[in-house]
Structures are given as C-alpha cells and as structure tokens.
Amino acid sequence: DAKTTQPNSMESNEEEPVHLPCNHSTISGTDYIHWYRQLPSQGPEYVIHGLTSNVNNRMASLAIAEDRKSSTLILHRATLRDAAVYYCTLLGDNYGQNFVFGPGTRLSVLP
C-alpha cells in the first residue's frame, strides 16, 4: 500500500489560512488522495478528495502537485472548530478498498 507522511502537528491562528502538507511519493497512477479529519471523541469526517486536478468544496481546497507525489489541504480561514487531527490517505481504484490511516497532523487553532 502506498504510504503518506504528514507533520505530527501544526499550529494556526484563528481566521488565518492553513496549509497542511502530505507527501505520498509512492502513489500509483490510480490512487485517489483523500483527506479526513477527526475531532476529539468522534469518528473521522470526510473533508475532500481528488485524483489529479485541484479540488474545492465548502470545507477546503486540495492542491495536488503536478507529479502527484505531494498534496496540500488548504483551510482558507481557520476557526476554533477546525482544531482536529487531519489524515491524508490514499485509496486505490479497486472497489471495496479500505483506508490506511497514518498518525495524521494534529492542528491547533489559537484564538
């Protein structure tokens, strides 16, 4: 399984943008890049996913490097509610595959 590496923790000030990086240098051509986040004592929550092109949704933006070996999750204006562990994970193109979660990045948002 292709693996991802993320910084253990990051800090941001409230209302500032946050860029969460993820390296996936062994990604295969059919792997999708998924981002989930987990608030304390809750199940993970879907944030965004993409294959090759940058993606935007109401929660965040996903910037994917041209060689696809890295990606960045962008929160445009961090709020206190965005404090969570953010997981970057890959999913292959076979139906029914499971996610493999690394330790993720713990994001702290300072008021």
Place this chain on the structure above:
Amino acid sequence: GAVVSQHPSRVICKSGTSVKIECRSLDFQATTMFWYRQFPKQSLMLMATSNEGSKATYEQGVEKDKFLINHASLTLSTLTVTSAHPEDSSFYICSAGGLGTRGGGETQYFGPGTRLLVL
C-alpha cells in the same frame, strides 16, 4: 451527506461478558463496511472488512473468534466483542461507502464511534 450511526455510543461492561456494537447506514445501502479500533492518542487501525451476505475479512492479528462480525443486511453490520477483557477497552469506529461511486473516488462515511470500557 450520507449518515452512518453506531449504537451504543458508550458502553461499560464487566470482564468476561460480550458486547454488541451496531453500525447502520441510515440513508444508503452499503455492501461493504469497515470496522476500526482506535486506542488513545493513536490512529485508526483497521480490524476487519464486513461484506453483506458473506464472511468478514479480518486483518492480521485480529482474532475472528473474539471479534464476531455479522453483516446481515445492506444497512446493518454488527461487531460483537466476546469475553471482553480490559485490554479490549478502546474506541470502535465503523465506516461505510459506496453511494454508487466505485473505486478510489469512493467516499467513506464514518460512524461517531463506540467507546468500550471493560472493567
């Protein structure tokens, strides 16, 4: 978006008893559901893949006789922790996906988790 529920949200039991956790997809059908376990300060670890109408597939190191999984319908999977012991105390989370999107673009929806404490 799609909703996955779990019941109970929290359970405390005595050592040696069995505990059943339910995972339901509320507004979609899921032929495959996944069960994860998460210890404090750690990431999610996949325990097993639950397939509707067939036997579950367990990850290496997970005892299939201890963690019984039943996926009797397209909206319900259950995990039974048999003869629970204190070391089984953990946060158990299920997920389901599909929604007609196959392959790597499939979004997984996670339940809120069940916190199990075995005394």
